[in-house]
Amino acid sequence: MSTPDPTTRDRILETARRLFHEQGFHATGISTILREADVHSGSLYHFFPSKDALLIGVLELYIQLLRPAVMDHAEQAATDPIERVFALLNLYRSGLEHLDFKMGCPIGNLALEVADDQPEARRLIDQNFRNWAAVVRSWLDEASDRFSPEADREQIALFVLTVMEGAMMQARAARSLVPFDASVTQLRAYFDALSFAARTNAHAHTPPASHTPEI
Amino acid sequence: MSTPDPTTRDRILETARRLFHEQGFHATGISTILREADVHSGSLYHFFPSKDALLIGVLELYIQLLRPAVMDHAEQAATDPIERVFALLNLYRSGLEHLDFKMGCPIGNLALEVADDQPEARRLIDQNFRNWAAVVRSWLDEASDRFSPEADREQIALFVLTVMEGAMMQARAARSLVPFDASVTQLRAYFDALSFAARTNAHAHTPPASHTPEI
Numbered sequence: 001m002s003t004p005d006p007t008t009r010d011r012i013l014e015t016a017r018r019l020f021h022e023q024g025f026h027a028t029g030i031s032t033i034l035r036e037a038d039v040h041s042g043s044l045y046h047f048f049p050s051k052d053a054l055l056i057g058v059l060e061l062y063i064q065l066l067r068p069a070v071m072d073h074a075e076q077a078a079t080d081p082i083e084r085v086f087a088l089l090n091l092y093r094s095g096l097e098h099l100d101f102k103m104g105c106p107i108g109n110l111a112l113e114v115a116d117d118q119p120e121a122r123r124l125i126d127q128n129f130r131n132w133a134a135v136v137r138s139w140l141d142e143a144s145d146r147f148s149p150e151a152d153r154e155q156i157a158l159f160v161l162t163v164m165e166g167a168m169m170q171a172r173a174a175r176s177l178v179p180f181d182a183s184v185t186q187l188r189a190y191f192d193a194l195s196f197a198a199r200t201n202a203h204a205h206t207p208p209a210s211h212t213p214e215i
Numbered sequence: 216m217s218t219p220d221p222t223t224r225d226r227i228l229e230t231a232r233r234l235f236h237e238q239g240f241h242a243t244g245i246s247t248i249l250r251e252a253d254v255h256s257g258s259l260y261h262f263f264p265s266k267d268a269l270l271i272g273v274l275e276l277y278i279q280l281l282r283p284a285v286m287d288h289a290e291q292a293a294t295d296p297i298e299r300v301f302a303l304l305n306l307y308r309s310g311l312e313h314l315d316f317k318m319g320c321p322i323g324n325l326a327l328e329v330a331d332d333q334p335e336a337r338r339l340i341d342q343n344f345r346n347w348a349a350v351v352r353s354w355l356d357e358a359s360d361r362f363s364p365e366a367d368r369e370q371i372a373l374f375v376l377t378v379m380e381g382a383m384m385q386a387r388a389a390r391s392l393v394p395f396d397a398s399v400t401q402l403r404a405y406f407d408a409l410s411f412a413a414r415t416n417a418h419a420h421t422p423p424a425s426h427t428p429e430i
Contacts (some may be wrong), residue, residue, distance in 0.1 A: 026241035166377030
């Protein structure tokens with residue numbers, strides 16, 4: 001018997017990636033992957049000795065796809081670095097509309113479905129998140145003149161990812177863009193407030209003692 | 216044969232609730248629920264004719280648990296309405312620590328795992344989210360004097376839920392409180408900016424035209 005063709009591996013991986021996104025990891029049967037990738041089980045197990053190994057391959061694929069499939073589109077949609085943040089969020093909004101609120105963020109789904117029991121998958125999910133936030137951080141750094149020196153751009157980048165994931169989740173449950181748009185509008189208001197604070201040197205983060213909450 | 220005892224139903228439901236949270240919906244087998252609830256399949260199917268029916272029962276149970284298991288604790292932890300928002304987020308933070316970053320928000324998990332294919336479950340997940348946000352909204356309304364008239368407290372309540380869910384997700388993947396704390400710190404900064412804007416009547420949300428981003 002000959003070794004399976006390298007393109008077979010790509011086909012298995014792409015099929016598994018799509019099915020995990022469409023159906024979830026646990027709900028996707030190996031038999032469905034075999035059928036939809038049009039491969040025999042020997043080919044699959046040649047490349048991926050287990051379903052968990054396939055998951056690792058899919059998560060590594062997502063790391064490779066971050067730039068071409070996500071971030072490059074945001075950078076093409078806007079030149080201003082802050083607007084790139086909102087162009088990125090708008091890509092996910094378009095995805096919700098295009099897919100009728102199904103599927104959502106593939107990494108977010110896997111984060112909640114498989115992270116607890118599979119340390120290597122969890123590490124790669126975290127790596128996907130870190131890489132995503134690092135690109136956002138690079139945009140924020142380009143716009144550093146629009147933030148006060150005390151604004152923590154690393155935290156803000158993590159916050160943007162938090163808002164994207166939480167907003168996607170609510171929009172999917174509601175089958176509505178209302179919670180997504182509400183969240184992005186509030187994030188925009190926060191960015192405006194940060195920018196305002198940078199311009200006016202107002203101490204927006206330090207409420208006067210008379211207004212300190214009572215507890 | 217006698218009708219199964221009503222407390223059997225509660226035991227099945229509580230066991231399913233715990234297992235769905237610990238393992239996920241698809242990864243939990245009916246046989247595990249039967250074993251851990253110590254019931255026979257006849258009893259289970261008497262109350263819940265399918266695993267999907269059990270999921271509906273669990274989601275209805277979470278609606279009942281929102282006040283006693285979550286919101287009452289936040290209200291006991293703080294008297295100031297804005298501080299109740301952050302006490303609520305701190306409850307989830309404590310849960311991450313206590314459970315070693317496993318399990319996360321049970322509703323958020325189900326939102327991403329099952330919402331697409333199960334309309335009734337999706338509706339109940341959304342109802343759980345709406346009820347959660349409605350309590351936060353009621354706290355924001357109590358503190359209405361600390362928001363500008365143009366601040367949209369309904370949107371802000373949805374934003375708080377977005378931040379909680381996104382922050383929990385990142386923390387679980389990272390097995391670290393860093394992204395959770397970063398997100399809550401940024402949300403706090405936003406609340407402070409909203410409060411500052413209300414006090415100073417500054418037009419924090421409307422950057423001058425000269426600083427409008429270039430695209």
